[in-house]
Amino acid sequence: MASKNLLKKEIIAGITAFFAISYIIIVNPLILADSGIPMQLSIFATIFISIIGCLAVGCWADAPIVLAPGMGVNAFFTYTIVKNMGFSWQQGLTVSLFAGIVFALIACTHLSDRLLQVIPASLKYGITAGIGLFLVEIGLEKGSLIETGHNTIIELASLQNPAALLTILGLILSLVLYLRKIDGGFFIAIVAISFIGYYWNITDKTVLNISIANISDYRQLLFQPDFTVMGEAKFWLAVFSMSMILIFDTIGILEGILPNKDRLKKAFAVLSLVTIISSLLGTCPTVAAAESAAGIAAGARRGIMAITAGCLFAIALFFIPLLSYVSASAIAPVIIITGAMMMQQLQYVEFNDFTEWFPVFLLVVMIPLSGSISTGLAFGFIVYPFMKICIGKAKTINPIVYGLGILFFIDLFFSAYKIF
Template sequence: MFSKYPIKVDYKKEVLAGLTAFFAISYVIIVNSMILAEAGIPPELSVFGTIIISIIGCVAIGLFAKVPIVITTGMGVNSFFTYTLVYSLKLSWQEALAVSFSASVIYLIVAYTPLTNLLADAVPESLKHAITTGIGLFLVIIGLEKGSVIVKGDHTFMQLNDFSSPLLLMTLFTLVLTLFLFFKGIQGSFFIGILITTVITNVFNIIPREKSLFSLQAITDYPQIVGKLDFSGFLSGGFILGTFSLAMILIFESMGLFNGILPGIDNHRFKKAFRVNGIVMLFSSLLGTSPTIPAAESSTGIQEGGRTGITAITVGICFVAAIFMIPLLSFIPSSALAPVIIITGCLMMQNIRFINLVDLSEWFPAFLMIVMMAFSMSISDGLAFGFVAYPLVKVFVGKIKQISKMTWVISALFFAYLIVKIWI
């Protein structure tokens, strides 16, 4: 699907794919800022860092790697930034930005050396497909939660929401509408579903719109958080531990997402995309925000027909427009976005058919990776459980020769990552 050979470009389809991907990921503009606010970064300022780095990331990967991938601040990575680096390791947000910068440097060292191929080739085929499937299930749960189809239960961690919920009913309406358009092969089905639901909910005031906390005027104060990296604790245990852990997450989560979102991508384009992300990631800390990764929601644009960098550039242009329309983003209800995310996750989960379900030594590590990604709500934690389990199970069944030296190294690093999580 994403080979090195040139393909005929359908510009209309690429632009529609870009619009769809942007609306699917647009929530990151507000949500990322609110998560970083708990680390001490003013949300009305960090929102501009989120937008600017997304513009740079999408345009750069579209121009230089020519892939339909959205590069933006990572959901999950931003939680690590706030709750691990700042809350657990007691770093200031300025020191956490310095940790992000240092971890990005390690990422770039891997990206521009043979380590990239060594690490990519060391991932067993079953785990490669498990990454795609796990990300798919992860997206499905996000979509169900985002659309209020599932909520936290009184005695369980999730349950079906009450059908009196307008948000739930609108999500189901949009899901049926979008599926109908999708199965009929109507171009722009995802985007049309988002647009129709947004119009209906706002015209009839079905879902009350929350007042926006952000304004364009705050951009004049944005330079206050630019370039505020603090390396004063560079040799402290917390700084070193945070850098190592974050580098592990960024390298393997990005690698997994690129391979998961772009199945069949050739090595040349993979390397370009991987390197572009590393350079953009380096700038994210300078701009006062958390590190960037390829967004799983990029798949919504790909399912809409995005095949080239034009899709990514379109998303970048949308992020430019978002600077001037931050308050207007609150008009798009989550019930309009959730079905797109659910359907995309479902399509990604089809990769489970490539995993050998008969051989339990292949299936169990893959299964563990899939369920842990989804139910821990962390792609990096899912990766860790899968990679640690793989050599362990192979040893148990006497197939130790199937484990390469680099696979052992990756497993050991992820085991160290899990130990670090226990320690902090």
């Protein structure tokens, strides 16, 4: 009986995580379309790589992690690699391919063990909290509760907006169900608020006129990397930057949300291999979706959650237009609550030691303010060893941490001055 209850909990958690990340099926192709990748084909690439990633991490690593194209990395692909650096989308796929290979060389060897061992504990807690705050920001924005300010970076959105009111209703319902420890509470809230949103006419306006019948055209995206730019210096700089994003975003998310750290190394390796496949399927690299935390918060502890999400991605092939009826206001409360739960990791940081707390503080605030997990990591990893040097504790820092700080500084320098 207990095993049946656990299986039920894992499946419900998988459904919850899928709905939390399902927007990627529509949003990822919209972003990649700016790079020149046909949106109607990119939808299939997004779904196929998500199916492969979820099934692989669920079956091999037995980890409750959803793999899907990443929001930060798709923007980097489109607006930095293609738009700013002048590569074609086919050449951008080549950058992704080689970044995936670098990622795999680290993830599938003992180098990954060394990286995970030497990262200071306070930075690990900070990574979790920073991603949590990032999720809160995403949830508030998705739920129409905050917006870009006229005189400030962010301001409170109009609470007269029906979408904002629906989000608040969803937040109340989600909190009640969570605090009452109702099995599948997050999923129940998503369904209930989506149902209300449908009748209030609060749905995603991007209703897609595409079906499984268009799948025969997808072969135009398969195996499209263009290797003609491999002799250019800017190509390898792009590979370096994307590699840094993939490696440390993954470390940050897995360290932050994976309940069983014994499965971290396998999940790390699986993700690196799936990243290579993504470039061959015609989409940006996959990442461990931060929204996986919604499934973990719903009770997931095994790979069944990921397998469930992978199966739902497959089913989504036949119902792509229907996904637009899942209101953002229904997903936002789950993301907000999940982010708040992740921020509880700050309780383990030594607040009385400013050399430990200040790097964590920068890491936590810079992730949401910059909109990039890797940028937040850069600030934390650069400042941490600097502060230890300032108080005469330089020898207590592992040389690898110094190396990471230097690499992150180089990456920030290239990004800031657009030296490509």
